[in-house]
Amino acid sequence: MATIGHSGLEATADPAATADPAAGGRLLGAIRAALPGLRLLDDPTDREAYRNDETAYLQAGLPLAVALPESTAEVATLVRLAGAERIPVVPRGAGSGLSGGAAGIEGGLTIALTRMNRVLEIDRANLVVVTQPGILNAELKAQVAAEGLFYAPDPASYEICSIGGNLGTNAGGLCCVKYGQTRDSVLGLEVVLADGRVIRTGGRSVKDVAGYALTHLFVGSQGTLGIITEATLRLHVTPPPRSTMLAFFPSVPAAGEAVAAIMSAGIHPVTLELLDHETILAVDDAFGLGLERDAAAMLLVESDLPAAAAAAELTLAGTACEGAGASNVVRAQDPTEADWLRQARRLALRALERQGTVRMEDVGVPRGRVPELLVAIQAAADRHGVRVATFGHAGDGNLHPNFIFAHDDPRAAELTHRVRDEIFAAAIALGGTVTAEHGIGLSRREALVDQVGPDVIGVMRSIKAALDPLGILNPGRVIEL
Numbered sequence: 001m002a003t004i005g006h007s008g009l010e011a012t013a014d015p016a017a018t019a020d021p022a023a024g025g026r027l028l029g030a031i032r033a034a035l036p037g038l039r040l041l042d043d044p045t046d047r048e049a050y051r052n053d054e055t056a057y058l059q060a061g062l063p064l065a066v067a068l069p070e071s072t073a074e075v076a077t078l079v080r081l082a083g084a085e086r087i088p089v090v091p092r093g094a095g096s097g098l099s100g101g102a103a104g105i106e107g108g109l110t111i112a113l114t115r116m117n118r119v120l121e122i123d124r125a126n127l128v129v130v131t132q133p134g135i136l137n138a139e140l141k142a143q144v145a146a147e148g149l150f151y152a153p154d155p156a157s158y159e160i161c162s163i164g165g166n167l168g169t170n171a172g173g174l175c176c177v178k179y180g181q182t183r184d185s186v187l188g189l190e191v192v193l194a195d196g197r198v199i200r201t202g203g204r205s206v207k208d209v210a211g212y213a214l215t216h217l218f219v220g221s222q223g224t225l226g227i228i229t230e231a232t233l234r235l236h237v238t239p240p241p242r243s244t245m246l247a248f249f250p251s252v253p254a255a256g257e258a259v260a261a262i263m264s265a266g267i268h269p270v271t272l273e274l275l276d277h278e279t280i281l282a283v284d285d286a287f288g289l290g291l292e293r294d295a296a297a298m299l300l301v302e303s304d305l306p307a308a309a310a311a312a313e314l315t316l317a318g319t320a321c322e323g324a325g326a327s328n329v330v331r332a333q334d335p336t337e338a339d340w341l342r343q344a345r346r347l348a349l350r351a352l353e354r355q356g357t358v359r360m361e362d363v364g365v366p367r368g369r370v371p372e373l374l375v376a377i378q379a380a381a382d383r384h385g386v387r388v389a390t391f392g393h394a395g396d397g398n399l400h401p402n403f404i405f406a407h408d409d410p411r412a413a414e415l416t417h418r419v420r421d422e423i424f425a426a427a428i429a430l431g432g433t434v435t436a437e438h439g440i441g442l443s444r445r446e447a448l449v450d451q452v453g454p455d456v457i458g459v460m461r462s463i464k465a466a467l468d469p470l471g472i473l474n475p476g477r478v479i480e481l
């Protein structure tokens, strides 16, 4: 099973859970016999493409093979056959994850759900969509938009991540502040369990308290409790086009104060994003937006209310920003400019990556403590002489500190380890979390223990053992077994 160094950054890829060297060959033979039409990649070059997700700095394992099933029955057969040989299984969506959750396990079987990418039904009367997991978030949004409907969850990576991965990580994004995280949009699931049984949880009812909340348990479990093969998701009637405001601040804490003031002003913006000075410069350099380049921080605030109500909402947000010391408050001229600004924010990580190697973190605190978290992030980076650019979903109390190093800087792993440990400690001390949306995966397991303590880890282990007694589903991710 995969093990991990103390830093959480150098996962050592041990051989698969089985000690039997012939097991891999037997599994491939059994898969070919049971599923002759299945696309099964066993060429080393193909398999290499499935070693990492977006956490390329983690040392992940090379899968024995990559299966690309097209049906729930195929997924169930694959899991059953892998279980018979005690071979670990890694469920994978589009591989855009930022915690190593879909990274390969040496000698394991990666099951990529990308071919199960069909929308099965758009049920307008009940405002739900039933979908397979492999569809990209942006594609699902586009298909329901064509029916005048809106699927809310909106990770910045929406063009490159799958619904299955969003469910696996309980993805967040730019409009959680109004519509919640992925979990808040999930009504029901079809799940393949570790022994190959297929269960359905929930359904189309918006109220359902029958038994334990299994739907919510599977969402965010990073493929360690079951493989999601179908999801029933909540929709909304398409809201009006966004109205957008930018506010610039002379200091980062002032922007943090504005976030707290907006959230307590009785308004409900759909987006409340923060970009610090480094991020403003990187985004402006990359996309030529004409942002206020000497500002210490900027807030991007969006409303999706009808025009007059949106104008009133943004006026209140602007007043809150000015009260917190904003140097300038401006509005996008039209929805096209608003879309352009949102897209630039979505590409903030890519803009920073033009400057070097970027290690992104994902801490969260209660919203009112965002100013203190911002100060703690900068202080930790300064103590270790690390360049940090911070942006994130400030309206959710969720910030992404990004540590930037020269591509060939040999101290990157060590310094990242030191700074992030201090930031994790600060987030926990502020009543927050070491990951708000990217997940524990491989890269934050020690930090999870620090956050929740041994009793909670014990409960998580009991749940894992009940659902996956052989420990074949994404072993070593989220918790150590």
Ligand SMILES: Cc1cc2nc3c(=O)[nH]c(=O)nc-3n(C[C@H](O)[C@H](O)[C@H](O)COP(=O)(O)OP(=O)(O)OC[C@H]3O[C@@H](n4cnc5c(N)ncnc54)[C@H](O)[C@@H]3O)c2cc1C
Binding pocket: 053, 054, 090, 091, 092, 093, 094, 095, 096, 097, 098, 100, 101, 102, 113, 133, 154, 155, 156, 157, 160, 161, 162, 163, 164, 165, 166, 167, 168, 169, 170, 171, 172, 173, 174, 221, 222, 223, 224, 226, 227, 228, 229, 349, 350, 437, 438, 441, 474
């Ligand atoms: C530029 C960039 C911006 C990003 N912005 C955001 C953001 O704003 N918000 C955010 O939350 N994340 C963000 N991410 C991270 C990432 O895109 C999300 O975590 C996304 O949900 C991963 O989806 P994926 O399809 O790529 O999943 P993968 O990376 O393939 O998998 C993610 C996890 O889900 C599990 N999984 C995948 N499919 C299934 C399934 N069918 N059943 C069970 N488990 C499954 C995997 O085992 C793994 O643990 C960003 C990433 C990048 C590169």
